[in-house]
Amino acid sequence: MWRWWWLLKTLLVLGVIQFFCLSARTQEVAYAANMPLNGSEVSLSYVDKKIKNFRSKDHQLVGLIIRRSIFENFSFRNSNLSGSKIQDSVFNGGDFIGVNFTDAFIADTQFTNCILPLHFKSEAILINVKIQNCRYQ
Amino acid sequence: MIFFNRHVQEIFTCKKNQIYGIFLSFSHLLTAYFWYRRDFDTDGIVCWQFFSNCQFLTRHLFSELSVDLIIYGSLSFFCMGLFFLKKEKPAYFLFLALSVFKMIVQLSDYRFMGNYHYMSNVINFVFLFLPNKKNIVKSFLVLFYVAAGLIKFNLDWFSGAALINPSIFSGRLLIFSCAYVILLELVFSIGLLSTQRKYFYFVLAQVCLFHLFSWHIVGYFYPVIMLSLISIFFLSPAEFCFPKELVNLVAIGLFIFAQGLPLVLDPHSSLTNKYRVYALNMLDADSECETRMLIKKKDSTIEYRPDFSKIAIRIHCDSVFIVKKVHATCQYFSPDPDFTDIDFDFQVRRSSERNDIEQLTYKNVCSHPLKINAVSGAAYQ
Numbered sequence: 001m002w003r004w005w006w007l008l009k010t011l012l013v014l015g016v017i018q019f020f021c022l023s024a025r026t027q028e029v030a031y032a033a034n035m036p037l038n039g040s041e042v043s044l045s046y047v048d049k050k051i052k053n054f055r056s057k058d059h060q061l062v063g064l065i066i067r068r069s070i071f072e073n074f075s076f077r078n079s080n081l082s083g084s085k086i087q088d089s090v091f092n093g094g095d096f097i098g099v100n101f102t103d104a105f106i107a108d109t110q111f112t113n114c115i116l117p118l119h120f121k122s123e124a125i126l127i128n129v130k131i132q133n134c135r136y137q
Numbered sequence: 138m139i140f141f142n143r144h145v146q147e148i149f150t151c152k153k154n155q156i157y158g159i160f161l162s163f164s165h166l167l168t169a170y171f172w173y174r175r176d177f178d179t180d181g182i183v184c185w186q187f188f189s190n191c192q193f194l195t196r197h198l199f200s201e202l203s204v205d206l207i208i209y210g211s212l213s214f215f216c217m218g219l220f221f222l223k224k225e226k227p228a229y230f231l232f233l234a235l236s237v238f239k240m241i242v243q244l245s246d247y248r249f250m251g252n253y254h255y256m257s258n259v260i261n262f263v264f265l266f267l268p269n270k271k272n273i274v275k276s277f278l279v280l281f282y283v284a285a286g287l288i289k290f291n292l293d294w295f296s297g298a299a300l301i302n303p304s305i306f307s308g309r310l311l312i313f314s315c316a317y318v319i320l321l322e323l324v325f326s327i328g329l330l331s332t333q334r335k336y337f338y339f340v341l342a343q344v345c346l347f348h349l350f351s352w353h354i355v356g357y358f359y360p361v362i363m364l365s366l367i368s369i370f371f372l373s374p375a376e377f378c379f380p381k382e383l384v385n386l387v388a389i390g391l392f393i394f395a396q397g398l399p400l401v402l403d404p405h406s407s408l409t410n411k412y413r414v415y416a417l418n419m420l421d422a423d424s425e426c427e428t429r430m431l432i433k434k435k436d437s438t439i440e441y442r443p444d445f446s447k448i449a450i451r452i453h454c455d456s457v458f459i460v461k462k463v464h465a466t467c468q469y470f471s472p473d474p475d476f477t478d479i480d481f482d483f484q485v486r487r488s489s490e491r492n493d494i495e496q497l498t499y500k501n502v503c504s505h506p507l508k509i510n511a512v513s514g515a516a517y518q
Contacts, residue, residue, distance in 0.1 A: 068447060088444050107441060127432070127441050128469050 054094070096120070097137055145229045147270055153372040154270050158220035158228060160368040161264060162213050164257050165235045167365070169210030171358045172242070172249075173203060183247040183457050186414060187511040194245045209238055229265070236261040247457050248448075252417055253362045256281050259392070260366050267388055269380040271373050276380060276389060278367055279326050282344075284396040284417050286322030288407060291422065292489040294319070298423040301450055302354045321347060329370055330377045337375040341367075402513075405494045408485045410455040411513045418451055423488040426454035430466060431480040434473070441466070454485045456516040460507045467503035478503045483516075 044061060046069045054074035061076075064084035074094035082102040086109055095115040100123070107127040114134045117123075148154040182199070184191035198205060213235055219228035240258055243249040259281075260274060267273045293299040297311040306314050321343055328340035344367065348360040380386075399406035399413040406413045407422040432439040443462050445453040452458070463481055470476040478501040484493040499507060499518050507516050 067444065088447060108443060125439055127439070128465060 095137075141229070143268075144265065145225050147268065148229065148264075149223060149225045151271070153369075154264075155220055155223060156372055157264070157271075157274070157369050158232060159217050160365045161261060162216040162220060162232060162235070164261075164362050164365040165213035165216065165232075165239060166210055167358065167361055168239060168254070168257070169206045169213055173206045173210065181248070182245075183461055185244060185247050185250075186457055186509045186514050188244055189509075189511075191245055194241065198242060198245050205242075209235065232261075233265055236265065247452070247455075250414075250418065250452065252285075252419060253359050255417060256366060257362055263388065267380075267385055268382050269385060271369060271376070272378055272380040273385045273388070274369050275330060275373075275377055276385075277392065278369070279329050280389070280392055280396075281417065282322040282326035282329075285419050286319050286326070287396070287400065288417065288419050289315075289319050289322070291407070291487070293423045293487050296489060298488050299450075300354050304354055318347065329367075332375050332377060334375045337370075341370055341374075408454060408487065408494050409515070410452070411515050414514050422451075424450065424454045424485055425488050426459075426483065426485040428459055428462070429482045430463065431482075432466070432470060433477045433479065434475040435477060436475065456509050456514055459483060460509055460516050463502050463507055467506070471503070481507075 044064050046064075046066045048067070049069040050072075051069065051074070052072045054071050054076075056075065056079045057077050059076075059079040061079050061081050062083050064081055064086075066084070066086040066089050068088045070090045070092070071094065072092050074091060076094075076096050076099050078098040080100045081096075081104050082100050084101075084104045086104065086106045088108045090110045091112070091114055092110075093113045096117055097115055099117050101117065101120055102123050104124040105127075106124050106129055108129075110130045110132070111134050112132045115137050116131070116134050118136050120136065148158060182191065182195045212231060216228060216231045216235060219231060236258070239254070239261070243254050243258065259277060263273055263277055264270055295312060295315050297304060297306075297315050304311055304314070325340050325343060328336050329344065331337045331340070345364070348363045348367075352360045395415040396417060399411065399416050403409060403411040403413075407418075408424050426445060428443050428445065430441045430443070432441055443466075445458055445462075447453075448458060463479065467479060470479075481499045481502045483495070483497045485495050486493045497516070499505075499516075502518070505518050507518055509516055
């Protein structure tokens with residue numbers, strides 16, 4: 001009887017130690033995955049990213065792909081986003097002044113507190129796009 | 138009142154039931170914390186198929202959800218105290234109110250679905266309303282394991298592909314572990330009902346280790362809820378007598394019927410979700426679904442493939458999400474004078490299989506809207 005008790009206790013202690021090790025490791029991985037990026041480097045593909053302070057001025061971003069990403073405090077001023085594909089993303093606080101959105105495909109995306117180009121709605125193909133507190137310039 | 142008095146008496150004349158009440162109240166406290174920490178998008182409310190007018194409920198719940206959850210959590214803690222202090226009726230009725238609240242929150246939005254809530258709700262109401270509590274709770278817990286083992290019999294589970302986060306095991310060790318889980322749930326779990334202490338503790342230790350190990354894959358909530366539910370085995374070890382009361386047999390029969398329905402009527406229910414809404418819903422399929430809408434305008438057609446990968450893997454191909462998206466898209470385009478209608482294709486498959494399990498095509502879904510069958514959960518036009 002006592003042998004079984006000891007076995008059970010040992011297994012439980014091992015389980016608790018294992019839990020703490022795994023928990024710490026999982027948190028490390030999760031932290032690395034969700035860390036916001038500083039947008040100093042401009043790329044043509046952003047998937048599952050959180051980006052703060054993104055700056056892209058006069059960049060050719062034709063065919064840019066943005067999926068499931070969040071941009072906060074951004075500027076795409078005078079960049080060319082024609083033919084880009086933006087889906088399931090959020091843009092909060094920033095400007096798209098002078099951006100070319102010709103044939104850009106934008107779906108399930110939210111724009112808040114931002115400045116959009118005047119012809120945004122006629123240039124881009126918009127599906128389930130929400131625009132809140134944004135002005136056109 | 139006699140009915141309630143009988144149950145209050147059964148709980149508080151047995152110390153083990155009384156302590157189990159503390160553990161179940163703790164599961165409410167944990168649920169409040171779990172929901173409080175989650176960031177629910179209030180715009181993305183998805184109604185259950187059998188409760189399509191959930192908005193009237195969610196409008197009230199979600200407007201002050203964080204306050205509701207703080208009250209729910211505080212009362213859960215208070216309820217633990219009432220069970221501890223043996224305040225019989227207040228403890229029982231507060232626990233009843235908490236269980237009803239949890240059920241209402243869950244029914245208000247399909248995104249609250251999840252085995253941990255399903256199992257917890259079943260045990261809460263079994264504990265409250267069924268006689269011979271220790272034995273019937275134990276029976277249901279073992280039935281949970283057996284039912285969970287049954288739906289895992291597929292390549293996605295055996296290969297580990299269905300896991301929502303990567304395991305620390307890989308290769309053959311992962312395959313062996315996944316296979317072992319099925320053995321544990323289908324066969325060994327019955328040992329939890331054994332009256333032979335050696336065998337009982339041997340199984341209980343494995344079940345506990347299994348839940349602790351699953352922590353790094355499914356997060357903290359699932360294992361802690363399960364450990365709270367199975368605490369009855371620690372409180373009343375190696376004691377079991379099959380609950381033969383008619384009402385208990387009916388409850389067990391209903392549970393088995395609910396689990397058997399999807400297995401019998403749709404062998405691919407883990408992908409299609411047909412008949413599964415009343416049953417356990419495990420990480421039993423690494424489903425991939427492709428949805429395509431052809432948005433037809435007077436002079437052009439736009440192809441749109443919505444992305445459901447943000448939604449939990451066990452439900453992201455479910456009809457309720459797809460139909461909601463179709464309705465939202467129809468609504469979005471309805472003010473456009475050039476817009477005519479939408480054609481819609483849907484395919485779903487296991488990641489381990491190349492063939493599509495289900496391929497559906499619907500024409501003109503805005504003028505002939507899609508609906509969901511309340512019983513089967515299937516979309517139809």
